[in-house]
Amino acid sequence: MDIDLLQTFQRVAALQSISKAADDLYLSVSTVTGRIKSLEEELNVELFHRAGRRFELSKDGKRFLSYVDRFISILQEGNQKVKLSKEGRTGELSVAVTPIVASYVLPRFIREFRLKYPQIGLRVVACPNYQVIEKVNNGQAELGIIYANTAEKGLSFHPWYEDEWMFVAPDRSLLQGKPVTATDLRHVPLLAYGKGHPEWDAVLRWYQLEGIRPKVIMELVHMETLKQLMKEFRAVAFLPRVSVMEEIADGTFAQVPISPGLSARSEISFAYRNNQQLSVTAHTFFEFAAHYADNLLP
Structure with a gap:
């Protein structure tokens, strides 16, 4: 069954007029009339009754229209989804x-x-x-x-x-107006966010430059737990910037400037x-x- 026949039938049913449907579809009246006749012959039913100048759906026409509306709606939905999928929008x-x-x-x-x-x-x-x-x-x-x-x-x-790693502390007493050294932090508790990554190795080397062994009190792999324990123990931690941006912005934590500087970035x-x-x-x-x-x- 030709989709053009169904769409023409749908427009005639909506407008109740052959001539108006022809104008709406940019077709001749004879073409629209021919399509309706072809559809009726294929279905072997009468789809319309003439009521004055109007074309009203027959009982069979109303029943058939409900299926046509659903079919065309599904077809349009499928066409739209395929188009959106091709564009990467679905x-x-x-x-x-x-x-x-x-x-x-x-x-x-x-x-x-x-x-x-x-x-x-x-x-x-x-x-x-x-x-x-x-x-x-x-x-x-x-x-x-x-x-x-x-x-x-x-x-x-x-x-x-890229994300930069930094020393962070909840205790602003470490902010002395000048960068702190490993010696300054030798008695300050240090929380480790995991130990199997290059950034942790960089921290250890930084302490070792001054012969200091960091006071690591705990290793954690859950960031929010680590941040809570930082406040409980007044501890410092070496963390990726993205994980503490909010706390630094609201003043809960502060970045601790260090000397010598330590460049550690993760990709x-x-x-x-x-x-x-x-x-x-x-x-x-x-x-x-x-x-x-x-x-x-x-």
Whole structure:
């Protein structure tokens, strides 16, 4: 059954006029009349009754119209979804991310992304770096976002943004108007946010420059717990800036200037499989993230 016949039938039913439907569809009256006649012959029913100058639906016509309306609505919806999918404006995307990114970067980023692409469904899983890599490798996540670039066979990595690490303290007595040294911090409790990363090694080397052994009282892998314990123990910690921006802004924490300076930066990168072409939806997410990078660390 020709879609043109159905659309013509739908317009005649709505306008109750062959001539008005012809004008609306930019067709001749004879073409519209011919289409209605063809449809009636195919269905072997009479679709309209003539009532003066109006064409009114017959009982069979009303029944048939309900199906035509649904069919054309579904067709239009499908056409729109395919078009949006091709443009990367709809679809589903699974993303695996490290906890810091999930907690301190994604909430604001996803809010902005959803405002622009409300029809894209996201599934976000927060897990450690090695699990992010596993999920991307085995296809559970199309994209991964990891803290620190990692060499991994079969995966490609694309830098997103860099985050600076810094000494942070809840006790402003450490802010002496001049940079503090490792000697100044020798009796100050230090909380370690994990120990298996290059930034922690850099901290240890910084203390060792003055022959100081840091007073590490605890190692934690949960950032919010660490920040609470910083206040309880009046401890310092060496943390990524993105994790403490709010506390620094509201005065809860303060960045501790140190001497000599310590440069430690982590690269946050996207990870994806080499042997799999990214979906249009993933490309949309990826490109939005690239444009958004400048807003991550004001």
